[in-house]
Amino acid sequence: EIVMTQSPATLSVSPGERATLSCRASRSLSSDLAWYQQKPGQAPRLLIYGASTRATGIPARFSGSGSGTEFTLTISSLQSEDFAVYYCQQYNDWPPLTFGGGTKVEIK
């Protein structure tokens, strides 16, 4: 089973600042990595797939990078609606499909 580790668990950022979230896989995923955003009481929303491709309708301030075992989600200038929990997920080697534990982005 591929273990996904996200860091930090919580990130405190001021509106307008840049946020950098990390996701590490226990073995190589190539680029089979997705990022999701989840707000309280809502279903997850796909942001990035293929490690770096934005999903339909996702603003350009969200970008993904990395390959192999190290991945990054960057939010270039945080807006109020971006404060949420973010999850990474691998779909390279399954079953099982595995998610990271999440990073909560909170207002500083």
Next chain:
Amino acid sequence: QVQLVESGGGVVQPGRSLRLSCAASGFSFSNNGMQWVRQAPGKGLEWVAVISYDGSNKYHADSVKGRFTISRDNSKNTLYLQMNSLRVEDTAVYYCAKGGGEMALEYWGQGTLVTVSS
């Protein structure tokens, strides 16, 4: 537009059974793999099961293997999760999502809450 609507959640005693449904519309259901993902209260996302477009291939997480079964009825555009021998630790919001295991999950339902409690 793609719509996924889960139903069937509720409060159930440990050891009992429950069947969740996910009604799909807005896309060719019979051509797409589908998944169930759950989220315990205050916790992260946990993959539960995946089924191929025609139902011929199914995989379940170790935590539910032997107790839960994913299935589908392509004539009704509906995905199911039969949950037997429920445990307190199965308490979660259960989401259905469009996509096989080889892809990211672009469409999710709103979720249905299952509470296992005596």
